Amino acid sequence: MAERETWATRVGFILAAIGSAVGLGNIWRFPFQTSANGGAAFLVVYLLAVLLIGIPVLLAEFVIGRRANTSAIGAFRKLGRPGWWFVGAVGVIAAFWTLSYYSVIGGWVIRYIGGSITGGALAAPESYFGAISVGLPSVGTHAIFMLITIGIVALGIEDGIELATKVMVPAVVVMLVGLAAFAATLPGASEGYAFFLNPNLDTIIANAGTVLPAAFGQAFFSLSVGFSVMITYASYLGKNDSLPVDGVTIGISNTIIGVLAGLVVLPLLFAQGVEPGSGGPGAVFVAIPTALAELPGGGLVGQAVGVVFFGVILIAALSSAISLLEVVVAYLVDNYGFSRLPTAAGIGAAIFLLGIPSAWETAWLDWFDGIGVTLLLPITVLFVVLFVGWILGQDAIDELTDGSGIGSLAPIWLWGIRTFILAVVVIVVAINLWDLLAT
Ligand code: PHE
Ligand code: NA
Numbered sequence: 001m002a003e004r005e006t007w008a009t010r011v012g013f014i015l016a017a018i019g020s021a022v023g024l025g026n027i028w029r030f031p032f033q034t035s036a037n038g039g040a041a042f043l044v045v046y047l048l049a050v051l052l053i054g055i056p057v058l059l060a061e062f063v064i065g066r067r068a069n070t071s072a073i074g075a076f077r078k079l080g081r082p083g084w085w086f087v088g089a090v091g092v093i094a095a096f097w098t099l100s101y102y103s104v105i106g107g108w109v110i111r112y113i114g115g116s117i118t119g120g121a122l123a124a125p126e127s128y129f130g131a132i133s134v135g136l137p138s139v140g141t142h143a144i145f146m147l148i149t150i151g152i153v154a155l156g157i158e159d160g161i162e163l164a165t166k167v168m169v170p171a172v173v174v175m176l177v178g179l180a181a182f183a184a185t186l187p188g189a190s191e192g193y194a195f196f197l198n199p200n201l202d203t204i205i206a207n208a209g210t211v212l213p214a215a216f217g218q219a220f221f222s223l224s225v226g227f228s229v230m231i232t233y234a235s236y237l238g239k240n241d242s243l244p245v246d247g248v249t250i251g252i253s254n255t256i257i258g259v260l261a262g263l264v265v266l267p268l269l270f271a272q273g274v275e276p277g278s279g280g281p282g283a284v285f286v287a288i289p290t291a292l293a294e295l296p297g298g299g300l301v302g303q304a305v306g307v308v309f310f311g312v313i314l315i316a317a318l319s320s321a322i323s324l325l326e327v328v329v330a331y332l333v334d335n336y337g338f339s340r341l342p343t344a345a346g347i348g349a350a351i352f353l354l355g356i357p358s359a360w361e362t363a364w365l366d367w368f369d370g371i372g373v374t375l376l377l378p379i380t381v382l383f384v385v386l387f388v389g390w391i392l393g394q395d396a397i398d399e400l401t402d403g404s405g406i407g408s409l410a411p412i413w414l415w416g417i418r419t420f421i422l423a424v425v426v427i428v429v430a431i432n433l434w435d436l437l438a439t
Pocket of ligand 2: 023
C-alpha cells in the first residue's frame with residue numbers, strides 16, 4: 001500500500017485548519033446569530049464558549065487524530081475499545097450531512113458574485129434571492145460548488161487542500177480587512193459597532209436558555225469540531241508539532257476573523273438603516289445587497305463591494321467544504337485503499353444528491369442545518385470528550401505534550417475535559433434534545 005499522505009509544512013496544516021474553521025459560520029451565521037441573540041451579549045458568551053470549551057475540545061480532536069494517525073472511524077478503533085468506532089462514524093455522517101446543504105449556500109454565493117457584477121442582486125434584493133435560492137437555479141449552483149470542492153480534494157492533501165488553503169486564508173484576511181476599513185468610513189457605522197461591542201448582561205441572563213445553546217452550537221460549528229474534521233486533519237500531522245500552540249492559534253485566528261466579519265456586516269447594515277433581522281439562511285443575502293445598493297457613490301460602488309464581499313464568502317466556504325469532503329474521502333481511502341479521484345467524485349456526487357431537497361426548498365435547508373448543528377454535532381462532541389477524558393486519560397496528556405514544552409498545563413486541560421467541559425456539553429445536549437422533542 002502507498003505511504004500515507006502528510007502535510008508538507010506545519011504552516012500548511014495550520015492554514016488548512018483555519019480554512020476549515022473560517023467559513024459560512026463566521027461570515028454568514030455568526031453576525032446573524034449575534035443579532036438574533038442580543039448582540040454583544042451573545043458575543044461574550046460565544047467568546048467564553050470558544051476559550052473554555054471550544055479550544056479544549058479542538059485539542060481533544062487533535063490528540064485523537066495524531067495519536068491514531070488514521071482517519072476518524074479507524075482512529076477510535078485503533079485507540080479505544082473497539083465499540084467506539086461509532087463516534088467517528090457519527091462524525092463522518094455529520095460531515096456528509098452538513099456538506100449537503102453547506103454546498104447549497106456556497107452555490108448561492110457563487111450566484112451573488114455574478115449578481116453583483118451585473119447589478120441584478122442589488123436592484124431587487126428580495127425577489128432576486130427568491131428566484132435563485134430555490135428550484136433548478138439553486139440545484140445548478142449547488143452542483144458547481146460541489147464540482148469545485150471535488151476538484152480540490154481529488155488533488156490530495158499536499159497538492160490540493162494545503163496548496164489551496166495557503167492562498168485562500170491570507171486572501172480572506174486581506175479582503176476582510178479592506179472591507180472593514182471601508183465599512184468604518186460609512187456614516188452611522190458607529191451604531192453597528194455599539195450593537196456589536198456593548199454587552200448587556202441582563203439580556204444573557206434573561207435569555208440564558210436560548211443564548212447558551214446557540215452560543216455553544218455556534219462555537220463548535222465555527223471551530224469545525226464534532227465533525228471528525230479536526231481528527232482527520234491532525235492525522236496527517238507529524239509528531240514534532242506542538243498541538244497546544246497550533247490549537248490556540250487556530251481557535252484565536254478563527255475568532256478574530258469572525259469578529260472582523262462582524263465589523264464588516266453590522267456597520268454596513270446599520271449605516272444603511274437595514275435591520276439585521278432575525279437570521280435564517282436568507283438574511284445575509286437580502287440585507288447585505290439592500291445595504292450595498294444604498295451606498296454613496298452610485299450603484300457601481302455597491303457592485304464592486306459586493307463582488308469582494310461575496311468573493312470572500314466563497315473562498316471561506318470552499319476551504320470549509322473541502323475539509324468536510326475530506327473527512328469522508330479519507331475514511332474510504334484509509335480503510336479500503338480506494339484511490340482519491342474516483343472516491344472524491346463518487347462521494348461528492350452522493351452529497352450533491354442529498355443536498356437537492358435543501359437546494360429546492362429553503363425549509364429543507366433549515367431542517368438539515370437544525371439536525372446537524374443541534375443534534376449530530378453536540379452528540380459527537382459529547383462522545384469525543386468522554387473518550388479523551390475517560391478512556392485515553394494519561395495517553396491524551398502524553399500525546400498533547402509530545403512536541404511541545406507546555407506540559408504543566410496538560411493535566412489541567414484533561415481535568416477540565418473530564419469534569420467541567422463534560423458537564424457543559426451534557427447540558428447543551430440535554431437542552432437541544434429537549435427543544436427538538438418539544439417542537
Ligand atoms: N467551521 C465552518 C464554518 O464556520 C463550518 C464547518 C463545520 C466546516 C464543520 C467543517 C466542519 O463555516
Ligand atoms: Na468558522
